[in-house]
Amino acid sequence: MQPSSHPGDPGPLARPTTVDLLVRVYCWLSDQVYRHFAGVFDLLTRLLTAGRFPRWRRIARDYLPTDQVLDLACGTGQLLREWPADSRRLVGIDLSPGMAAVFRQRARGGRHSAVMVLASAERLPFRDRSFKAAVATFPTRFLSDPIVLREAARVLRTDGERSGRLVVVGLHLVARQALLQKALSALYGAPSADLRARFARQVEAAGLIFQVVEQPGETIQPALYLATLPEADHHDAL
Numbered sequence: 001m002q003p004s005s006h007p008g009d010p011g012p013l014a015r016p017t018t019v020d021l022l023v024r025v026y027c028w029l030s031d032q033v034y035r036h037f038a039g040v041f042d043l044l045t046r047l048l049t050a051g052r053f054p055r056w057r058r059i060a061r062d063y064l065p066t067d068q069v070l071d072l073a074c075g076t077g078q079l080l081r082e083w084p085a086d087s088r089r090l091v092g093i094d095l096s097p098g099m100a101a102v103f104r105q106r107a108r109g110g111r112h113s114a115v116m117v118l119a120s121a122e123r124l125p126f127r128d129r130s131f132k133a134a135v136a137t138f139p140t141r142f143l144s145d146p147i148v149l150r151e152a153a154r155v156l157r158t159d160g161e162r163s164g165r166l167v168v169v170g171l172h173l174v175a176r177q178a179l180l181q182k183a184l185s186a187l188y189g190a191p192s193a194d195l196r197a198r199f200a201r202q203v204e205a206a207g208l209i210f211q212v213v214e215q216p217g218e219t220i221q222p223a224l225y226l227a228t229l230p231e232a233d234h235h236d237a238l
């Protein structure tokens, strides 16, 4: 979970502030964990969020179908393992070989059907319209790349009454208390309303419909966004 995981623009060419530098160090450390210490990722995220991380990630489940789901940057595959064992076509992609190794090690011998493909979200190795839904939990900066959102839109299809959708959990955190929210804004370099507006524009530029899902309040919680295929695709698919 990176503080700069917001859909960040390159930002002004000013001298970096202390917060910028701290964020860079944090991002670098996170990358080291994904690459070299993936085995401790789940434990670390639990510790950093006082045990909330699995529950926060699980918020996505209520907005996803029971099969044909693509997890973008699936990490160790914790989310996909929560689907029923007989679910069909649960696929995770991630570009970290370390995360892939942990995913496959945990899947070995298990009865779960989820598979993991080592790939970048910028270039999904799947045909057009091959999934009912996609999900990205605690995505890092890759999700702000317009190519990634276009790729996600490409592989989604509408199935029956339900429009194909990308569910995004934890692009940034939102706090109820003003002081905490201020601290988060400093960390992310922008207030959460700005981060949301920026992401909304990026989603719309990819031809998807942006929607915020408000959640009943904890002191601090991950933002939940839906990016859905428009009606035209819906009718195409019927």
Ligand SMILES: C[S@@+](CC[C@H](N)C(=O)[O-])C[C@H]1O[C@@H](n2cnc3c(N)ncnc32)[C@H](O)[C@@H]1O
Pocket: 001, 002, 034, 057, 072, 073, 074, 075, 076, 078, 093, 094, 095, 096, 099, 119, 120, 121, 122, 136, 137, 138, 139, 140, 142
């Ligand atoms: C904070 S972790 C989140 C993992 C998982 N979604 C979860 O909730 O536990 C971010 C993940 O994004 C992956 N990642 C970063 N850039 C990526 C990209 N361009 N394509 C695919 N995966 C990427 C990293 O390897 C890492 O596993």
